[in-house]
Amino acid sequence: MIGGIFPAFNKEISSTSTFESEPPGVKCAGFDLRAFRWTQVMIFAIEEINNDPALLPNISLGYRILNSCASPTNTLRAALTLASRPEEIDLTSPCPPAISALIAESGSSQSLAVAGTLGPFQVPIVSYFSTCACLSDRAKYPTFFRTIPSDYFQAKALAALVKHFGWQWIGAIQSDNDYGRNGILAFTEEVKKLGVCVAFVGTVLRTYTMDKILDVVEMIKRSTVSVILAFVPEGDFYPLMKEVVKQNITGIQWIASEAWITAPRPSTPEIYQAFGGALGFVVQKMSIPNLKPFLTDISPYTDPSAAFVKNFWEIMVGCRLLSEGENTGTEVKDEICKGNETLIHSQDVFFNVTQLRVSYNVYKAVYAIAHALHQLLFCQPVGGKIVRPCLNTSEIQPKQVRISLQRVNFRNQFGDDVFFDVNGDPPASYDIINWQLIDRQVQHVTLGHFASDVNGNYRLSIQEEEIVWRTGKMVPTSVCSNICPVGTRTAQIKGKPSCCFDCITCADGTIANSTGSADCTPCPQEYWSNERKDECIPKSVEFLTYHEPMGTAITVISLLGASLSLATMMTYIRYRDTPVIKASNSELSCFLLVSLFLCFLCPLTFLGRPTVWTCMLRHTAFGVTFALCISCVLGKTIVVVTAFKATIPGNKVAGKFGPAKQRIIVCFCTLIQIVICVLWLTLKPPFPDMVFKNSNKKIILECNTGSEAAFYAVLGYIGILAIICLILAFLARKLPDNFNEAKFITFSMLIFCAVWITFIPAYVSSPGKFTVAVEIFAILSSAFGLLLSIFAPKCYIILIKPEKNTKKNTPTQSQS
Numbered sequence: 001m002i003g004g005i006f007p008a009f010n011k012e013i014s015s016t017s018t019f020e021s022e023p024p025g026v027k028c029a030g031f032d033l034r035a036f037r038w039t040q041v042m043i044f045a046i047e048e049i050n051n052d053p054a055l056l057p058n059i060s061l062g063y064r065i066l067n068s069c070a071s072p073t074n075t076l077r078a079a080l081t082l083a084s085r086p087e088e089i090d091l092t093s094p095c096p097p098a099i100s101a102l103i104a105e106s107g108s109s110q111s112l113a114v115a116g117t118l119g120p121f122q123v124p125i126v127s128y129f130s131t132c133a134c135l136s137d138r139a140k141y142p143t144f145f146r147t148i149p150s151d152y153f154q155a156k157a158l159a160a161l162v163k164h165f166g167w168q169w170i171g172a173i174q175s176d177n178d179y180g181r182n183g184i185l186a187f188t189e190e191v192k193k194l195g196v197c198v199a200f201v202g203t204v205l206r207t208y209t210m211d212k213i214l215d216v217v218e219m220i221k222r223s224t225v226s227v228i229l230a231f232v233p234e235g236d237f238y239p240l241m242k243e244v245v246k247q248n249i250t251g252i253q254w255i256a257s258e259a260w261i262t263a264p265r266p267s268t269p270e271i272y273q274a275f276g277g278a279l280g281f282v283v284q285k286m287s288i289p290n291l292k293p294f295l296t297d298i299s300p301y302t303d304p305s306a307a308f309v310k311n312f313w314e315i316m317v318g319c320r321l322l323s324e325g326e327n328t329g330t331e332v333k334d335e336i337c338k339g340n341e342t343l344i345h346s347q348d349v350f351f352n353v354t355q356l357r358v359s360y361n362v363y364k365a366v367y368a369i370a371h372a373l374h375q376l377l378f379c380q381p382v383g384g385k386i387v388r389p390c391l392n393t394s395e396i397q398p399k400q401v402r403i404s405l406q407r408v409n410f411r412n413q414f415g416d417d418v419f420f421d422v423n424g425d426p427p428a429s430y431d432i433i434n435w436q437l438i439d440r441q442v443q444h445v446t447l448g449h450f451a452s453d454v455n456g457n458y459r460l461s462i463q464e465e466e467i468v469w470r471t472g473k474m475v476p477t478s479v480c481s482n483i484c485p486v487g488t489r490t491a492q493i494k495g496k497p498s499c500c501f502d503c504i505t506c507a508d509g510t511i512a513n514s515t516g517s518a519d520c521t522p523c524p525q526e527y528w529s530n531e532r533k534d535e536c537i538p539k540s541v542e543f544l545t546y547h548e549p550m551g552t553a554i555t556v557i558s559l560l561g562a563s564l565s566l567a568t569m570m571t572y573i574r575y576r577d578t579p580v581i582k583a584s585n586s587e588l589s590c591f592l593l594v595s596l597f598l599c600f601l602c603p604l605t606f607l608g609r610p611t612v613w614t615c616m617l618r619h620t621a622f623g624v625t626f627a628l629c630i631s632c633v634l635g636k637t638i639v640v641v642t643a644f645k646a647t648i649p650g651n652k653v654a655g656k657f658g659p660a661k662q663r664i665i666v667c668f669c670t671l672i673q674i675v676i677c678v679l680w681l682t683l684k685p686p687f688p689d690m691v692f693k694n695s696n697k698k699i700i701l702e703c704n705t706g707s708e709a710a711f712y713a714v715l716g717y718i719g720i721l722a723i724i725c726l727i728l729a730f731l732a733r734k735l736p737d738n739f740n741e742a743k744f745i746t747f748s749m750l751i752f753c754a755v756w757i758t759f760i761p762a763y764v765s766s767p768g769k770f771t772v773a774v775e776i777f778a779i780l781s782s783a784f785g786l787l788l789s790i791f792a793p794k795c796y797i798i799l800i801k802p803e804k805n806t807k808k809n810t811p812t813q814s815q816s
Contacts, residue, residue, distance in 0.1 A: 002369055003082035004042050004065040005075055005104035005114070007035045008308045010235055011206070012069040026077070028069035031311040033350050034264065034358075035106065037295070038128065039065050039308065041359045042103060044294045045366035056374050059393065065307060068105055070235065075110035076117055083123050100401050101126060101369045103362065107233065108132030108179035115141040122399035126368060128361035131258065132182045136423035143402050145424040147361040147368065148258075148283055151183045153428030157281050157450040158229060158255060159190035160460045161432070168196050168499050169480040170255075171220065171228040175236040176205040183231040183257060197480065197499035199225045206236045210243075217243050220252070226471075227478040229255040234263035241266050245274045253469060253476045256280025261433050262357060264349060267442040276437060277470035281430040281450060286360040286414055291353045296343045316348060317341045355444075364418055364426075371418075372404040428452040436468045483516040487533035490518055506533040509696055526690070528697050539692075543701040544607055544769040551607050554776050561600035561783055568791050569593040575798050579806060588635045588662060592790070595629035599783040603776040610688040615703035619686050620677040622779060623714035627673030629786065630721040630752075631666045633745060636790075637728040638665065640742045673717055680710035702772065719756060725749050748789030755781045 009028030017023040046061045066078035082099050101124045105111045111130035118125060119141055126145045127135070133152040135144050162170065172187070174180035180203070188198055200223055202216035217240070220228065230237055237260050244252075254275050260266060261280030300306070300313045300321055310321050319337040343351070356363075379390040391400070409419040420426060432448030448462035469476060484490050484503035489512050491504045506512050510520035511529045523529055523536035530537050545551050572589055575581050581589070602625060605618040639662065680686075689704035705711040726749035729742045759778040766774045797804050 001062045001064065001099045002042075002046065002366065003079075003099035003102040003104070004039065004063060005068045005078045005082070005102070005110075006039050006042075006065065007032055007070040007106050007110075008039060008067045008311075010035065010070045012071040012074055026069065026074055028067060028074075031308070031315060033312070033315065036308055036312050037350060037359055038106075038362045040295060040298065041288070041291065041356075041362045042366055044288075044291055045363050047294075048290075049366070049370045055370055056377070059373070059377060061370065061373075064099065067308070068107075068110055070107060070110070072107075072109045072113040075105050075107075076113045079104060079114040079118055083118055083121065098398075099123070100373065100396060100398060101405070103128065103365050103369070105130060106358075107177070108135065108182070109177045111135060111144070111146075112141075112178055115144040119143050122397070122402055124369075124372075124398060124402040124405050126365040126405070128365050129259075129358050130179075132178050133186050134178060134182050136425055138423055141424075143398075145368070145405060145420050147364040147418075147426055148358075149428040149430070150423075150425045151179075151186050151257075153425075153452055154258065154281055154430070155183065155186035155190045156452065156458060157428070157430050157460070158187050158257075159194060159196075160450065160458060161255065161279065161281075161462075162191055162196055162227075163194050164460060164462065165475055167227045167476075167478045169199055169225055169227075169478045170196065171199050171202070171223055171225040173202045173204060173216065173228060173230040173232055173237070173240070175232040176203045176208075177236075179233060179259070180231050180236070184229075187229065187231065195498065197497035199223050199480070199497070204232060204236050204240050206239065208239070210239075213239050213243055216240060217247060217249070220244070220249060221247075224480065225478055226251060226476050227253045227255065229257075230260065231257045232260060234260040234265060238266055241271055241275060245271055248274070250274050251471070253471065253478070254278040256433075258282045258357075258430070261435075262444050267435070267444070269437065269440060269442065272435065272437050272442050275470075276435055276442075277468045278435040279467070280433050282433050282444075283357050283361060284416070284429050284431060285355045285357050285446075286363075286416075287354040288356055288360065288363060291356075292351055295351055295353070296346065298343065301339060313337070313341075316343060316346065316350070364412065364416070367410075367412060368405065368408050368418055368420075369401070371408050371410050372401055375404045375407065376400055428458075432462060434467050484512075485515055486517075487512055488517070489520045490516065511536055525692055526699060539697055539699045541701055542698045542769055543609055544772045545609075546607050550773060554603055554607065554773070554780075557780055558600050558603045561780060561787065562597050564787060565593050565597040565600060568787070568795060569597070571795055571798060578798060580794050580797050585636055585639050585662075587659060588632050588639070588666070589791075591666060592629060592632035592636070592786075595625055595632055596783055596787050598625040599629055599779060603779055606772050606776050610701050610703045612687060615686040615688055616681055618703060619705065619711065619714070620681060623677055623718065624670065624673055626718050626779075626782075627721065628666070628670045629783075630718055630725060631669035633748070633786065633790070634669060634721055634725050634728075635662045635665050637725050637742070637745050638662075640745070641728050641731055669721060673714065676710065676713055676717060680707060680714070683707065684710065700769065702769075715756065715760075719753070722749055722752050722756075726753065744789050744793060748786045751785035751789060752782045755785065 009030055010032045011028065011030040013027040013029055015024055015027065042065065043063065046063050049055055050060050064082055066082065068075040068078055079102065082102060084098070102114070102118070103126050104114050105127060106129035108130045111125070111127045112132070112135065115125055115135060122143055124143050124145060126147065128147055130146060131148055131151040131154060133150045133155070135141055135146070136150050136152065170191075172184050174184040184201055191198070200219055202219050204213065204216055250273065252274070254277075256278050258281055261278065262282050266275070298306075298309060298312065300309050303309070314320055314337075317337060319335045319341065321337050353359075373396070376391050376396055377393065406420060406424075409417070411417050417427070428451065430450040431446045432450065433444045434447045436443050436445045445466075447466050448460070450458060450460050452458040464475075480497065480500040481502070484501070488503040488505050490501040492498060493500050493502060506520035506529065509529055510522050511533050512520050513534050520533070526539060527536035528539045529535070544554075546555060569590060572581055572586060572593065576586050598621070602618065602622045605614055605621060608614065684707035686703045686706045689702055691700040691702055726746060729746035729749060755778050759774065762774045763771060763778075
């Protein structure tokens, strides 16, 4: 015996019970032709199996079918009625045997009630239309099976559809029951992985007041979404559909769950005004041969006691059947059936058995139970071995049927594999349905397919060009914020879903070269972002060149200083025999002029692109030439001081500092600097370097000192020599006024020290190529200070005031 529970009537009439009398029986209204066909398919399948000599030979299946009124409480009442067994049954008892399995129910809430109650009693339940993913929990519902895929798979299919068309901002409508809530929950979890946001979730139910329906309508009207998923059974959704049509909300692309996309009641031209172009998934359709003659043979005259047939007949034929004992002469408004009506030539959609979906699930459920019973009764081998003895019909218990049902795996006459996974679910396979208006009739056109395998992989195929959209031929778009263009990144708006964002221009030095970038990518160190912030472009390279105004000016000044040095040296050579030249130590003066000439040429090594050789040359050449220069000045200073001391009677100091010792002093002082520079070049020499910190858009090419200690050692040594010169010259400041070279040396050293003291902070703080310019300025300033302070007065006398160039005006004590 197989039990069946179907919502032949889809609405329960509530009544108030008191303790004063026995509660009235359940009353239902709203006869559902679709559910009635499900009952007939179950009966048809059972009769087909009973006539099949190969399946359950010599065994007859029986059935008991009860109405659920689409109510969980009434479904549970029906289930307990079917599952109960009288304590004693004999062959003559009118009580039927207890059921071996139960086919129930269409609604997930109803199936949850039945599975939760009958599970401890090990009664197997096979549902044909309950899709809630929660029913796959084997710990809670160990005896539940179904021939329709779980909403877990439908959620994956819906998410794949959303991903395929690029919708990122959608609304959702759910029914206030387990089917709707769990369906939307599963869908939301799937689309979150794809970065899709659900803008709102409206809740409806067939028993809701109109105020609640209007609240959902207002929610739809206020939202900016253009795509809405309705995960709702047809009965719960229909009141909202009528209100949406009434308020002329036509700009929405609707996505449907399998519960309403092929339902006949909303498939009308009136509803199509707002819901035309709807897309949804439905289970596989099938045409069952010989079913149509079976349906057209239904007649209350053949079997007056057949359940639900009277309601079916009155709707199909349009006349009223007389109740038992009712007088035909009674005045009635409806036409009385005459008894010769027939359904053979009826064109009603009820008899169209070419696109059966839920009915086919009922058909598979009956056959799955039959195969499970066949395994038990005829010792069906498992893995090639018979693992248990055959059972008699009286020995079969529901628990054994459940275990056998879990192992069922066969291919039916339509080529479909029927089996259940560990959770009691069948393989997922859906057709994609599109609502189209053809010949003023709403047609459910199949335009694609979705299928998944045991590994969780899926394949979605869509005939996109054949889809009729609500908005026309163009695929609708649904986003909260338009995708950010190149050069910008997305910035989340506080308090809103992740799909709602602002577009922020990338910061300098970063780019976004693709639309919708979440972050800006930093450019490599040698690159910078362009104005559009979509491409990294090479930074401009900056160094002090000969061709720019500053470089040209430095070149001119350097060459001018070098020329003046040469001119002064030629003047000294030309007038070497004059008293002024002789009095100023001509040999040291020539050494000093040569060193100044080289000092003036040093800045030229600071111009141009830095290379390994120029970097090593510029610092060492500068250090050695200035050391030579100050050494010469030091020698001259010592000579002046000794000359001054020689005027004191009995002092023999002047004789100790002759030309040879002067040369030794100059060479020794210069040699120390040369040693420092050699160590510098050997251990950690200067090298060309790129500096990025001073400018974002430029690369500064400069010479890295390599060792700052060596660099400052070179400067420090020059500074020590300059200070010694300054002190010695200061001691000789009281020489006779007509010729006091010590004063000029003192003045030149003051200029030299002032220049290099100010150089250090200016050098450290100057950016880019101006660092080089500061160093060049210090070199030229100090060189010009020495040249002009020491040699300009003598050249003035030699060239402008030759009358003063006599022994009379030149102190004899300063001649050396």
